[in-house]
Amino acid sequence: MKTEIIKTTDVHWKEKVKHLGEIIRNGGLVAFPTETVYGLGGNGLNPEASKKIYAAKGRPSDNPLILHVSSQEEVSRLVEDITPLEKKLMDAFWPGPLTIVFPKKDIVPDETSGGLKTVAIRCPALKATREWIKECGVPIAGPSANISGRPSPTTAESVLHDMNGRINAIIDGGATDIGLESTIVSARSGKIVIYRPGGITREMLSAYGEVEVDKGLASPNMHPLAPGMKYRHYAPTAPLTVYVGDTEKVEQTILSFAEKKDKTYGYFVSEEMAALLPKDAVVFSWGKRSSQKEMAHRLFSGLLYFNAHPVDAIIGEGTSMDGLGLAIMNRLTKASGYHIIVESTQDR
Incomplete structure (x- = not known):
């Protein structure tokens, strides 16, 4: 497979978006930029596409994938309900580097959720990426676009190093802004629980309710409640x-x-x-x-x-x-x- 590289600054970007949307709808994989790190995207409602993501990354299949949407309006199709606190967090931090864990509807396959009854969703800040997601017409399952266990990529060049020949295309949006993956939270119990810290800090979240850090962050052996909680990540070759x-x-x-x-x-x-x-x-x-x-x-x-x-x-x-x-x-x-x-x- 030849991996295409398409820049968001391309004068034909609007046309390229349609092509990239077709790749996703046909079950292919596209790496995409966000304000955090580059993601490895596939149709989040297609079990086979999710399997391809796990295979391309060498990622354990019990490690859930985040769904990326282009707007808040797309969330209700995917989740059982939205609490007032979750709505406040979406209003405050979307588009942006906050991922929220919701009870999922059956439309989200177990292959995407890692077998969990919940699904993690976020709306990325990069406008070009949201345009592409909207064109795809489906939520994009997108873990970081690297071989599992290695450092997450913050440039298209780093993605190409790991994924050349493994995926259909890479959207080159330049270097990412934040450089760390999104913050992942749950807001089901009337308080905000941080499953993975990121660009939205504990201090920022505390303006919207009581905040606690999940105890599983300190343990290497727990079952993952959200993406990025389990397994050794980000490791360079040397110890x-x-x-x-x-x-x-x-x-x-x-x-x-x-x-x-x-x-x-x-x-x-x-x-x-x-x-x-x-x-x-x-x-x-x-x-x-x-x-x-x-x-x-x-x-x-x-x-x-x-x-x-x-x-x-x-x-x-x-x-x-x-x-x-x-x-x-x-x-x-x-x-x-x-x-x-x-x-x-x-x-x-």
Whole structure:
């Protein structure tokens, strides 16, 4: 299969949208840009298309897929009901990086929902993507467009690296804005439960009700209640260890690896930390410690960097759990296989 690449800036975009819609209606797969990461799209109401998505990604079939819609009006066709709190969240954050888990109607096949009686739905912010979804005439099932377990792609080039020859087409909308997948929540019990943190933070959600973080986020062995909760994700080729906590202690620990000669280390760290490392070290800086937005935006490209610049092990510097930090540390926890080490002044 030859994978087409179609840019949203193409002067013939309106015509290309019709072609891309036909691919989906015929059971094919199209990778598409959003404000978060690139998704791997298929007809979310077609069981065979969902099976193709799992096969292309090498993704376990009990890991649910998110349905993408072009507007709120499309949701009622897919779900049993919409609560007042869910409506408030849609009004506040759609189009945007918030995914809501609803009880599904039978029209949504089990192959799409991972066998669950619920379905996760969001309306992406990128206008060109919503135009394409509307043209398709069906909700688009769309996990991240990468081989399962690898870092999520934030450019069309990264999608092509993993998916060339596996899918029909890639919509190239340039680099994504946020760089982390959407926040996933449930709002069924009168409160907001975060299943996966993302660009819509806990602090932002708290304006609309009581918020709690699902305990399953801390466990690698639970049954997934929503997409992205189970299995090791985002992992670079080399093993990653992430250090958090007291800044001075973290710096001392990371610098100690630069003195070791047992293996080649790579460093996934802040600008401040990078400035302390030897000039010949293999370093990817995710930005200033004060900018979690920059860190989130560069997170996946940083993890992919070490696949192109091979090392034996990656030493990472984490961030706090406030704001976007909750989402960033969630991704780093999964990328490291839960190998997060907290450094504190009490260790001195």
